[in-house]
Amino acid sequence: MERTAEFLRAKRITAAAAFTVLGILSVVIIRQDSLRHLDKVRDHVAADANEVAHGLEDKLFFLELFADRLGIVAGFSGDVSPEMLARTADEILQYYPDIVTVAIAPDLKITHVAPREGNEKALGLDYREIPGQFASVSEAVRTGSTTLSAPTELVQGGRSYILRHPVFVPGSDGARGDLWGVVSIAIPEDKLVHPLASDDEHGAIGPLEIAFKSLSGDGRILGNPEVYGKDPVLQVAEFLNKRWEVAAAPSNGWPSTSPNLLPIVAALLVLTVIMTAISAWIQRLSKQRERALKLLTNAVDALNAGFVLYDEDDRLVICNDRFAAPFGLTKAEMRPGMRYATLIRLTAPFRAPE
Numbered sequence: 001m002e003r004t005a006e007f008l009r010a011k012r013i014t015a016a017a018a019f020t021v022l023g024i025l026s027v028v029i030i031r032q033d034s035l036r037h038l039d040k041v042r043d044h045v046a047a048d049a050n051e052v053a054h055g056l057e058d059k060l061f062f063l064e065l066f067a068d069r070l071g072i073v074a075g076f077s078g079d080v081s082p083e084m085l086a087r088t089a090d091e092i093l094q095y096y097p098d099i100v101t102v103a104i105a106p107d108l109k110i111t112h113v114a115p116r117e118g119n120e121k122a123l124g125l126d127y128r129e130i131p132g133q134f135a136s137v138s139e140a141v142r143t144g145s146t147t148l149s150a151p152t153e154l155v156q157g158g159r160s161y162i163l164r165h166p167v168f169v170p171g172s173d174g175a176r177g178d179l180w181g182v183v184s185i186a187i188p189e190d191k192l193v194h195p196l197a198s199d200d201e202h203g204a205i206g207p208l209e210i211a212f213k214s215l216s217g218d219g220r221i222l223g224n225p226e227v228y229g230k231d232p233v234l235q236v237a238e239f240l241n242k243r244w245e246v247a248a249a250p251s252n253g254w255p256s257t258s259p260n261l262l263p264i265v266a267a268l269l270v271l272t273v274i275m276t277a278i279s280a281w282i283q284r285l286s287k288q289r290e291r292a293l294k295l296l297t298n299a300v301d302a303l304n305a306g307f308v309l310y311d312e313d314d315r316l317v318i319c320n321d322r323f324a325a326p327f328g329l330t331k332a333e334m335r336p337g338m339r340y341a342t343l344i345r346l347t348a349p350f351r352a353p354e
Helices: 002-077 082-095 131-143 225-229 261-301 321-327 340-350
Strands: 101-106 112-114 159-170 176-188 207-214 221-223 233-239 242-250 308-310 316-319
Touching (some): 002 176, 082 112
Antiparallel strands (some): 101 112, 207 221
16 A cells, blocks of 8 residues: 555645646747747848848938039039039939928029929028038038938928039149039938838748937938837938938837747647546546555455465565464565565574474
8 A cells, every 4th residue: 555655745846846847948938939930030021131231222312313413513614504414313202202392402592493393492501501411511521422411300391311522623634623513312211211011931020110329420310210219129221421320120129939939839738638538547546446445455464364465576566464473573664676585594593493
């Protein structure tokens, strides 16, 4: 009986240990799968951010070419005809219809705009009288290269990034001469960097938020600066003769779980049910064994003669008091599992010499 109780206790401990291991294993599996999915998502976002960076680089390069074309004509002829400006603006709008304004400003005063409709208020604007715009104009003139301003309030309404291209009159021997003016192209604030839906195969990411931060000293940020508080993927791109840090993150945050979570949990639940069923079956068999052994013990104790039973390994299975009494032993002292050789040694003093 005691051996059966010990057997049951051992089985319960084994079952508890198995369920504990299963619980720990479940947590580890789910955690590792979530981390693998997060790494995969970050790779997707990095690829998308790289695509956006190349798209912005191409866009700004294209606009810079058109601004440069207008600047060359203005620099050599001293002016740009309204017809040429309109034709150039039409070409730009064919590729980028979200462009707000293309403006020509000889001596930093706007004389031509395209398209004209909606931009009439910009005509006659002197950049020197508007500090919010003059800073970016001054930067372009000082560096002698195309620059991109921070989002700026336009006199005709709205906020835009403004591409500034300085124009200089050709000097002697091809050297740069005096400043002629500036060509400006306005890009709406929400159109410079278009939201991009990631190509995650599970659709768990959604649209991305993108920002570009200048690495050339001024730390200027294009796009949404809040991206930097969302553990973004970081890359480096180059455009407008500057190096930029590209930051990208899902607008709805990084996924905390994997799409495989439900199948994994379902599989673990099935495994738990199977283990529970096996444990219950073992306990039921153990209780049946305990009842059978109890019946056998009662029957053996009721015998009028001594009775002893050994297993195939010569270990004691059961005996009664009538068997133990002649040897000065009690049934309690003859514990199940005792070897036959041990019993011979204990009973030797009570056996007649051969």
